[in-house]
Structures are given as structure tokens and as C-alpha cells.
Amino acid sequence: MDYSQEPHGLFFMIDNKSFYASVESVERGLNPLESVIVVMSEADNTGSGLVLAASPMAKKLFGISNVSRQYEVPRDPRILVVPPRMNLYIRKNLLINRIFRDYVADADLFPYSIDESILDMTKSWRLFGETPEAVARQIQVRIRHELGLYTTVGIGENPTQAKLALDLQAKHDHELIGRLTYADFPEHIWPITDLTKVWSIGHRTAAHLNRLGIHSMGDLAHVNPYALQQEMGVIGGQLFALAWGIDRSQLTQIRPAKEKSWSNSQVLPRDYHQQRAIELVLREIAQQVIARMRHHHQQTACVSLSVGFAWDGKADDGRSGLHHTRRIEPTDNAQTIIRELVTLFREHWSGQAVRNLAVGLSRLSASGHVQLDLFQNPQRQLKDDRFDRLIDDLRDRFGKTAVIPASSLLPGGTMLSRAALVGGHNGGNSYD
């Protein structure tokens, strides 16, 4: 393989070791690598409880993994269980990224998730050390020193290599640093046979590859890429590139989304059977999505509704849910949109128990004016519009729960209990 035409930069992918659990350890004066700590979310819809993060020792001693359920965690007094504080983790993430900014220009820093960032060190690494490893070490020491947290660094010539170096090497390295170059792939990546270990390959893709006779990354590197692309589509070509460590993405070139849309989904705290209760939550979710869209001064011409059934509520034909979309006249009026959604729901729902609801608004356009409908009272339409805008203003100024529909107080409504959550989990105490 001729790599001379491929990008040869220097990228760091840095993540925090068991981020939430580490933050909670530090807050309690414990060492993140020695404490046995489990961050458990007990939000309404996580059932008995869901492990959001487990410290390295908790993973090692008790085999607890993230997204374990409460009942899978042994009842052992050595395990310390703590509730999540999402706002605290967001603050810590911002502090960590502030440290990264001392090493790269703002334009070369790409936060990837709440505990991972990509740093394009191509232009700046020589300012800080003799070797990339030395620079990585320096960043690790600073974060440990200033925030008490341990970080893992993957180094590569492009972002994909850095990510693979992080996942496959750094996490098992006692210095917590891993490095890959194009030349390393045959030796370090091709022997991998558990394909799901590799970033971007899930168990479905792995099964598909296995069916094609591909059982290792080496096999993947030696298939005919055109045949693979024929079989799997665009992803086929990408997987082939992955096996050779090739990544031509330019992170600074932001690709605009083809079509933006607004959506929101919710896992319900229990199975919902009653039409009235389901429609109540549907309205609440719709309100939230519409508010977000209106905040950006947009209107929608297409509403979509997804309903996920409870396990026992599967339809006779084995469906696990339904998804329907409908074109409407462009509008940002909450009542109209909700009416469409409820109609859609009534048309297609036939009594199954519901556990999952999602609402989406797409085909967006700028809304600067009210399009009056010829067949309705114009005064009424103007009044509705003013009413919606007033509610928006009130919520902007005094918070999401400043005004709520009285129906949200009915049993089954989830809006009030979810208002304080961040990303679906406890945000932590206020005034901290």
C-alpha cells in the first residue's frame, strides 16, 4: 500500500478513565484508580437503576461494566454507590478542554464526547516536547495535577488511528499512552479477530463481515474493496480503509447536515396502556420539540412520530413499534402540530403497550411571518400565534416549568419530573 498520498498529521485522542466515577472519587478525596465506586442513575425510566460508570477497581474486582443493571451489581459493602451529577461532569469536561487549549489552537480542538477530545497536534506538538509521547505525558500530568483525573491518550497520524490507538492500546498500557502509524497496522491491528473491539464495528456489522468470510482485520484488509462496497454500500469502502488505517477526513471542514431536523425521544418509566396517558406524554414531548424549533425561528412542513412497544406489547405481526411521517402545511403553531401528531397516533396505534415515544420535525424553513389560513378566523389565528410566543418568552425568562399545561399534573405526565434532568439523568444539587 502506498501511503505517500495520505495525510500524515499528528493527532491525539484523549479520554478520561471512567470519567464520571473518577470525578466522584476526586470529590470524595479518593484516588480514582483505587476506589471501588459505581455511579448509578435512578431516574424513573431506568427501572431499578442503571450503572452509568464504574471505577477501574469496581470493574476489576466485581466485573461491573457500564450499563449494567442495579440487580447485576453484587450487594457488597465494599462497593460505594453514588448518584450521578451531570452538571458537575459537564463543568469538569470544560475545565479539561481549557487545559487542551494550552496545547492546540481553538480551531484544532474537537470535543468528541463528554469525556473524549480530538487534538490536532500537527502544527503545535514540537513546541512542547521532543517526542509526541513526551507531550502526551505532559498533558496527562497536568490534568492529574490540576483536576486529579487520569487520562488515556491515543496517538496517530490521523483521527481514526488515534482512536484505535486509544481503544486498543492505550487502555491496556501502564503509561496509558498508545501510538499507531500506518506501518503498525499489519503487526498490531490485523491480528484482531474480535471485530467488535474495533471502533465503528458493532455486532451487526461484525456478523455481516463474518458471513462474508472476514474473521479478522487482516482478512478485511485483503478483500476486494469494490466487492465489499458492492455488498455493504459506502460503509464497505470505509471499513476497508479502516483496516489500513486510512482516514482522509478534514476535521476543519464542517459538513453541513443535508437536512436539519428537530427531534426528541423518551423512554417511559413504565409500560403505558391507556390512550389518554400516552397522548399526554406525546403532547409534552411535542411541546418541547416545538419550543426548540421556534427558538430558532423555524417552521416545519413534516412531522414524524415513532412509537416503541413494550416487550409484551408486540403487535401480532411481530412489529416492535411503528414509525410514521406526514407532510403538513408549513407552520410553527403548537396546536396544529400537536393535532397532526395525535391524529397520526390514533390512526396507527391499535392498543399495544407503549414504552418509547419520539417526535420529529423536519423540512424546516424560516418563520418570520404567520401564514393565515383562508378557511379559519384570522383573528383567532393571530391570537393563537401571540399566545405561543408569550409562552415561549415566559419559559425563556423563568425556566421550563414556569408555565405548564395543567394536564402535566395528571398521572402519567413525565414533564415535571424530567425538567431537572440533564441528558436523562440527575443533574446534581442546585446552588453547588
Next chain:
Amino acid sequence: MGGIAMIDEQAETKLILTRLAPLFTAQWHCQYRIDVVNNPYGAAINFFLDIRRTHHRERSIPLHTVATQDLEVLERVVWGIRQETALTLNFVNFGHVRWPISQRWIR
């Protein structure tokens, strides 16, 4: 916080006690303890309620964070808490130092 923020010690004490009240349910075979942690990385003092029950996992619930490392402020907050509850206070990461007002050892 940052800067010289004035800390209302009584309000801090009250906040901690109101959060403590619903959590301290005084069950049998259950140890309750308030952890007071000096967190040098956050330049703040964290308060947690620690609950240990036989055959159960230990639990630690955040009560509040006082954004100061001034021991005099902390001493007054702690004094306020001790007036209202007899729970054990466990001081973490303070080293071997005395309270500035009473001159007793911090422990």
C-alpha cells in the same frame, strides 16, 4: 465561584440540614455519617451523607459544596450542623491541623 465571594454560613448550614432531613431515615442496622471532604482540586469543601447498611452496598449522597477553603468559615458551618444533628462527622483530607476558632484538632 471565583473572586472574593461572601459566604453566608447560616444559609449553607441550613441548605445542608434541609437536604439531610429526608435522607436520614434512621433505619435499624444502618450507620449514618457525614463526610466532610477537603477537595484541593476544586478549592472547595464537599459534604456527603454516607450510609452503610449490613449486607448492602455503601451509599454516598452529595449534600452540598461550600466554595471555600477558609477553615474559619467551615468551622462556623460545621458548628451550625452540630447544633442540629448528632451524626458523626468524618473529616477527609484535612491533615493534622486545628480549627482556627476553638483551637481543637480537626477530626
